[in-house]
Amino acid sequence: ETGVTQTPRHLVMGMTNKKSLKCEQHLGHNAMYWYKQSAKKPLELMFVYSLEERVENNSVPSRFSPECPNSSHLFLHLHTLQPEDSALYLCASSQDPVSGNSYNEQFFGPGTRLTVL
Amino acid sequence: AQSVTQLDSHVSVSEGTPVLLRCNYSSSYSPSLFWYVQHPNKGLQLLLKYTSAATLVKGINGFEAEFKKSETSFHLTKPSAHMSDAAEYFCVVSENYGQNFVFGPGTRLSVLP
Numbered sequence: 001e002t003g004v005t006q007t008p009r010h011l012v013m014g015m016t017n018k019k020s021l022k023c024e025q026h027l028g029h030n031a032m033y034w035y036k037q038s039a040k041k042p043l044e045l046m047f048v049y050s051l052e053e054r055v056e057n058n059s060v061p062s063r064f065s066p067e068c069p070n071s072s073h074l075f076l077h078l079h080t081l082q083p084e085d086s087a088l089y090l091c092a093s094s095q096d097p098v099s100g101n102s103y104n105e106q107f108f109g110p111g112t113r114l115t116v117l
Numbered sequence: 118a119q120s121v122t123q124l125d126s127h128v129s130v131s132e133g134t135p136v137l138l139r140c141n142y143s144s145s146y147s148p149s150l151f152w153y154v155q156h157p158n159k160g161l162q163l164l165l166k167y168t169s170a171a172t173l174v175k176g177i178n179g180f181e182a183e184f185k186k187s188e189t190s191f192h193l194t195k196p197s198a199h200m201s202d203a204a205e206y207f208c209v210v211s212e213n214y215g216q217n218f219v220f221g222p223g224t225r226l227s228v229l230p
Contacts, residue, residue: 004160006160033218041222042220042221042222042223043207043220045217045218056217090160090161092161104149104168104211105151105163105166106163106218107163108153108160108161108162109160110158110159110160111159111160113158
C-alpha cells in the first residue's frame, strides 16, 4: 500500500448506529487531518493531529469523535449521526514542519462516502 | 485570517484550447498556495504549490500557476486542454506551515470534444 488509504470506501448507516472510519498513511508523515466534503460547500476541516496530539477541532459536533493511536493511523468514530452528516469524509496527512522540514502539502486519501438514513 | 475566492464555479473549454482557472486569496502573512484536482469519486491530488520560491510554478500534467502578490492572485493555466482534465479544481491557501489549509469553493472544469 502506498500513500493514504481509507476504509471503508462507502458506508450506509442508520441514525442510531455506531461505526468508525479508518485512515492509514504510508508516507512517514506526522500530521493527519479529517475533512468533510458536502455537495455545494467548500471542504471543511474537522480535526488536526500533529505528533499524535489533537491540535485543532473546528467546532465539530460531539457525535464525531477522532482517535489517533499513532502517527500512521487515524480514526473517526461516528454515533447517532443525522442525515445532514451524509458527505464524503477525506483523510489527509503531511509532514509537520516543526520537525524541521518545510514540506507542507497535504496528501489525501480517496475518501469514505457516508450516507446516513 | 486567510480566505480564497475562485471566481468561476464552472468553466467549459474545448479540447486543445487553453485553460484558465482563476483564484484570488487573502492572507495576513506570506502564504503558501496550492492547486489540487479531484476527479469524480476520488480524493484530492496535488497539482502544484507555491512556497515563496519562483513565482511561476510548474505542476503535473502540463499545468502551471503564477503567483502575483500585487494582484493577490494565483491563477491556474494549461496551454491545451485534454479530455482527462475534466475534474474539480481547488485553490488552497495556507499560513501556518500547512496545518491550517483554507480551501476555495472549487471550479468544475468541463472539456468538450
